[in-house]
Amino acid sequence: MLDLWYDLINFILPFQWLGHNFMKNALLAVLLVTPLFGLLGTMVVSNRMVFFSDSLGHGAFTGIAIGVLVGGIKPLTALVLFSLFFSIAITVIKNKSRVSTDTIIGVFSSTAIALGLMIMSHGGSFAKFSSYLIGDLLSITPGELGMLFCVFIGIVLLWLAIFNKILVISINPSLAASRGINTLLIEILFSSALAIVVAISIQWVGLLIINSMLVLPAAAARNVTSNVRQYHLVSVLFAMFAGVAGLILSYYWNTATGATIILIAAMLFFSTFLLRNRFVD
Amino acid sequence: MIENNWHTCSHSESDCGRLCCTKIENFNVAFGNTQIFQDVNLHIHCGELTALIGPNGAGKSTLLKAILGEVKHSGVLKYFDAKGVHSGHPLIGYVPQYLNFDLSTPTSVLDLFTAYLTNIPCWLTSSQRIRERVSQILVKVKAEHLIDRRLGALSGGELQRVLLALSLEPIPDLLLLDEPVSGIDQNGLELFYNIVSDLRANHDLSIILISHDLNLVAKYADRVVLLNGTVICNGTPEEVFNDPRTRNVFGMLVQHNAQDKIPSNKEDSSC
Numbered sequence: 001m002l003d004l005w006y007d008l009i010n011f012i013l014p015f016q017w018l019g020h021n022f023m024k025n026a027l028l029a030v031l032l033v034t035p036l037f038g039l040l041g042t043m044v045v046s047n048r049m050v051f052f053s054d055s056l057g058h059g060a061f062t063g064i065a066i067g068v069l070v071g072g073i074k075p076l077t078a079l080v081l082f083s084l085f086f087s088i089a090i091t092v093i094k095n096k097s098r099v100s101t102d103t104i105i106g107v108f109s110s111t112a113i114a115l116g117l118m119i120m121s122h123g124g125s126f127a128k129f130s131s132y133l134i135g136d137l138l139s140i141t142p143g144e145l146g147m148l149f150c151v152f153i154g155i156v157l158l159w160l161a162i163f164n165k166i167l168v169i170s171i172n173p174s175l176a177a178s179r180g181i182n183t184l185l186i187e188i189l190f191s192s193a194l195a196i197v198v199a200i201s202i203q204w205v206g207l208l209i210i211n212s213m214l215v216l217p218a219a220a221a222r223n224v225t226s227n228v229r230q231y232h233l234v235s236v237l238f239a240m241f242a243g244v245a246g247l248i249l250s251y252y253w254n255t256a257t258g259a260t261i262i263l264i265a266a267m268l269f270f271s272t273f274l275l276r277n278r279f280v281d
Numbered sequence: 282m283i284e285n286n287w288h289t290c291s292h293s294e295s296d297c298g299r300l301c302c303t304k305i306e307n308f309n310v311a312f313g314n315t316q317i318f319q320d321v322n323l324h325i326h327c328g329e330l331t332a333l334i335g336p337n338g339a340g341k342s343t344l345l346k347a348i349l350g351e352v353k354h355s356g357v358l359k360y361f362d363a364k365g366v367h368s369g370h371p372l373i374g375y376v377p378q379y380l381n382f383d384l385s386t387p388t389s390v391l392d393l394f395t396a397y398l399t400n401i402p403c404w405l406t407s408s409q410r411i412r413e414r415v416s417q418i419l420v421k422v423k424a425e426h427l428i429d430r431r432l433g434a435l436s437g438g439e440l441q442r443v444l445l446a447l448s449l450e451p452i453p454d455l456l457l458l459d460e461p462v463s464g465i466d467q468n469g470l471e472l473f474y475n476i477v478s479d480l481r482a483n484h485d486l487s488i489i490l491i492s493h494d495l496n497l498v499a500k501y502a503d504r505v506v507l508l509n510g511t512v513i514c515n516g517t518p519e520e521v522f523n524d525p526r527t528r529n530v531f532g533m534l535v536q537h538n539a540q541d542k543i544p545s546n547k548e549d550s551s552c
Contacts, residue, residue: 039404042404046382046383046386046388048383098312159402159404160402160405163396163402163403163404164395164396164397164399164400164401164402164403165396167388167392167393167396167403168393168396168397170382170386171380171382171388171393171432172377172380172381172382174346174349174351174375174377175375175377175444175447177349177350177351178349178351178373178374178375178448179397221387222385222386222387225387226387226389226431227387227388227389227391227392227429227431228387228388228389228392228396228403228404229392229403229404229405229406229407230387231387231388231404232404232405280385280387280431
């Protein structure tokens, strides 16, 4: 399966930076994961969930620590499970209480990071976790690519099924409820999808900047679009462009791939911000 | 369209004065220790525009949300149609007071309708058929030219009409309108009341409207309910506006031109 991909790349893109198999793997990973960031990012930004998605990174941090502490299960499994728990807990409490959302997220986020730091620093072993802070896209394995492919399919199917309802809720929750939409269920599904994507990509993108991958392409797309279809198309294209360009540049500049991708996405944001009056009424 | 069948009226044996009605019985809402309102009993008749008035904090918007089932409340909501075919819980249309969306959101009026009315993912496709359908719906509220407009680029009055159109699809049994306190000019308000008034006549809808413009209420409403912690006063506009309790609450005389109005049903007035 992967050999086919390698041959294809050698045939159509015979460039020096794609000479190694780890770069071919990384390219495939970028092509699978950046569209998901572009898709989910649209509603993260529209629903003002930027702080929430940021906290998912913190939750994932604790997940890693717990995974290592417990042992026996793969760190990634612990990471995904804890992130799911974390995001569902925030969503449910946010819906059931009258405390403001950012306060709840702040409380969860700082609790998670404190817990994570305590576990990780126990016995002075913090250094071995530092790769999670920065991430390493080039370390991705064929097995992880297979998992990424499954997640990609799953998220796209979910987005086909629930996007309309998310949009309705984002415009007005009461209106959505009057239409018989189970707002809590939809919000849980959406935040779970976010948690899964953040959890599995954190080891490649890095905890410090993972949120920017969700926010920047969508925020840039908003500057130049005026309906949902354009918004999604441009957001996904921006995310993929930043991903591929960042991968290439990081190869030649010898910099961290995740950070390079984010920097390109940020430049897309600033340039579209300056041009926005030409596109949007 | 099935809409007309649902609302075709024949005489009924129910204790509703009209052909179909919605009954709100013993509604109570409290947030923690704060009682928002209590013992609210209302009969809302088909084909009538009931205006809900009252000072700020009287519980008007909360009452609508309780009827929607979004706010926890005690009491029963019952709906009776002409033949008892469609009794039970009414199909409710709702126009919220304001939308909490980000003004820069890239969502067009067409996107909003597609998302509400269909399961076709509007981020992926659009079809000419939906476009035509939405266009027809928007004609009802004189907003067909707004179909490709971004939500954030609509004026207060335009947004209110678009939301009204949305609440009419499918035609509800009970329409709840929460009017914005500000942001709509006088012409926009008149247009809105005109459209609502036509709807009441054409579709035999029960409408509850929270209003802040007492002159328009006097002109267009069939019944007025003064709410302030409970139902203070309930009757025709003349009855309610001439009642000393109303003057007490609003602290002023309300002008109204009752001559323009269709004579309305005076039974179960509590004033």
